[in-house]
Amino acid sequence: MYNFDVEKPGTVADAVAAMRTEDAQALGGGQTLIPTLKQRLASPSTLVSLKGVAEMQGITRDGDSLRIGGATTHATVAADGNYAALSALASHIGDPAVRNRGTIGGSLANNDPAACYPAAALASGATIVTTSREIAADDYFQGMFDTALEEGEIITAVNFPIPQAANYQKFVQPASRFALVGVFVAKYADGVRVAVTGASNEGVFRWTEAEAALSANFAASALEGLSVSADNMIADLHGSATYRAHLVKVMTGRAVAAAS
């Protein structure tokens, strides 16, 4: 690693101030960023550790809305249970030691095309709360490793509307355990949302045809007759574009069948 300074603000205001340092970079749990730095793929002047920002920790429920602080670890979300499908998703990210460090804000800010949280946020129509504004999930994800976040902007919380039923199905890439294809299905009073991770060169996306079919009839059989185009699907040694496209439908069906 190239060397850098480490700042440890205790408040959001101090974190924002620290991020004004030239080439500063926010540090969540570091489970992606530190390996990236080891490979010298980034050379920030300063890492602003968000672990000590108390306002960004923890989970609070208000009616059917769940607010998760940006610095909340996967392990904390996994143990929460207010939004069962989300907790189940968090309990299968990485491994136990990774879940004790990695954070929801870090995952969403990185927007890895095979990460799990982006599928949950998009399928839930979550709101990404930052140091300067609130961003709807539909506007937040802008492509592989690309988001609506501006320079110096930090995710302080994520607000999830709790659905009537939901489920996440992940077909794991057997070596990395990341999602080869992951599908999050969430059923709300005003319709069903389906978000797919791991599959597309554009990163997480909504499968709108399935949403329409499932909103009319929330059953795996409603997907019969639908197909997913292999255009722009990721193709690598783990699976072809056609294979991933096929898996999207299979995993969506499984998620619907398992939704509770």
Next chain:
Amino acid sequence: MTKVTMTVNGKTVSGDVEGRTLLASFLRDDQGLTGTHIGCDTSQCGACVVHVDGVAVKSCTMLAAEADGATVDTIEGQANADGSLNVIQQAFQDHHGLQCGFCTPGMVMSAAALLKENPKPSEQEIREYLEGNICRCTGYHNIVKAIMAASGQDVTAIAAE
């Protein structure tokens, strides 16, 4: 350089670190606690697992500066006060839960974390919990068996001898 102070295996220690100094490097190079191993250095293998404020973390993927003020427990602090092996370590010896031994410190620290949150894990739960600990000798059967034995469960039904 920044000064960090932390409690390692019950003792207060401090040292000067760079921003980029990993917790694993601080423990090994500054404190001489070389029981914490660095295997893959990419947070996959788990040989570097230690406990920070009571939970398992991969010390090769955490900055020493972030552990300032924390309580850190490593493999060196696991033995009983009289120097004898603790129940998990003894079970690893009794059930041949190690071959070359490189992954063992991480395995023992992960096992300790597991048994703290789940005192009687099933074989399946143990295997899932060890997802982030790799044994390149592939000695998993006896590692799982040792952890089951350490939790006071009957291990006669576990496959490998």
